[in-house]
Amino acid sequence: MNNLAQISEQRDFVVSSSSLKDVRSFSREVFEKVNIDQDLKDELVLAIAEAAQNIVKHAYQGEDTEDKMEIKISLANGNLEIGFFDKGRPVEEDKIRHRKIDDIKPGGLGTFFIQQIMDAVVFKEGEKPWINHLILSKKIDY
Amino acid sequence: MSYKVTEENGISIVHLDGEIDMDVTEKAKEIIMPLIEAKKEVHLNLKEVQYMDSSGISVLIESHQKATELGTKVILKDISKSVLKVIMMAKLEQILNLG
Numbered sequence: 150m151n152n153l154a155q156i157s158e159q160r161d162f163v164v165s166s167s168s169l170k171d172v173r174s175f176s177r178e179v180f181e182k183v184n185i186d187q188d189l190k191d192e193l194v195l196a197i198a199e200a201a202q203n204i205v206k207h208a209y210q211g212e213d214t215e216d217k218m219e220i221k222i223s224l225a226n227g228n229l230e231i232g233f234f235d236k237g238r239p240v241e242e243d244k245i246r247h248r249k250i251d252d253i254k255p256g257g258l259g260t261f262f263i264q265q266i267m268d269a270v271v272f273k274e275g276e277k278p279w280i281n282h283l284i285l286s287k288k289i290d291y
Numbered sequence: 292m293s294y295k296v297t298e299e300n301g302i303s304i305v306h307l308d309g310e311i312d313m314d315v316t317e318k319a320k321e322i323i324m325p326l327i328e329a330k331k332e333v334h335l336n337l338k339e340v341q342y343m344d345s346s347g348i349s350v351l352i353e354s355h356q357k358a359t360e361l362g363t364k365v366i367l368k369d370i371s372k373s374v375l376k377v378i379m380m381a382k383l384e385q386i387l388n389l390g
Binding site for chain 2: 202258262
């Protein structure tokens with residue numbers, strides 16, 4: 150296993166639930182190049198897949214589309230940054246809430262997982278041609 | 292995801308295999324829900340599930356709630372390490388029946 154000081158990889162995926170396994174494969178491939186423990190790798194893959202799922206589910210509301218989303222994973226000096234770019238409906242940040250932890254019902258868990266795993270979650274307006282730009286970041290030791 | 296359903300002493304045992312994400316949750320519900328609606332006790336064997344996301348966890352919650360409503364139960368068996376971790380991250384280990 151290499152222990153690279155710097156990584157920057159990006160890939161496009163069709164916005165569809167059927168792309169989620171490809172999103173996970175891409176993420177696993179990237180994290181294989183980093184010397185971090187397997188549990189952390191699994192958590193990061195989960196956070197990335199949940200964010201991609203949110204694009205399918207919320208930015209596109211599950212509609213069929215040929216649009217693509219872009220995921221960019223960058224690591225430099227222990228700062229991991231994962232960018233998500235999509236052309237779906239603009240995210241209304243004040244409407245994004247994870248479920249209350251004592252409220253046992255399906256749904257709302259994806260955002261909760263992301264917030265548990267990552268240090269910071271930032272929504273930005275995307276630069277053209279993108280509409281939304283989500284940034285997940287985390288400081289990691291490797 | 293693949294699956295196998297067996298019956299033992301009136302208990303339906305559903306063996307799930309593979310990765311459970313948003314893309315397969317409808318299929319998972321189609322397998323599990325009719326068994327619960329038939330008021331059977333259902334054991335979900337999760338030994339061969341290598342990955343589960345929030346959509347998969349939602350299926351577990353819905354199954355548990357439906358079973359409770361109908362007076363039966365869903366028990367999670369042989370839970371793989373990766374699935375158990377996600378269940379614990381969701382703080383559901385005291386809510387779902389882990390057998």
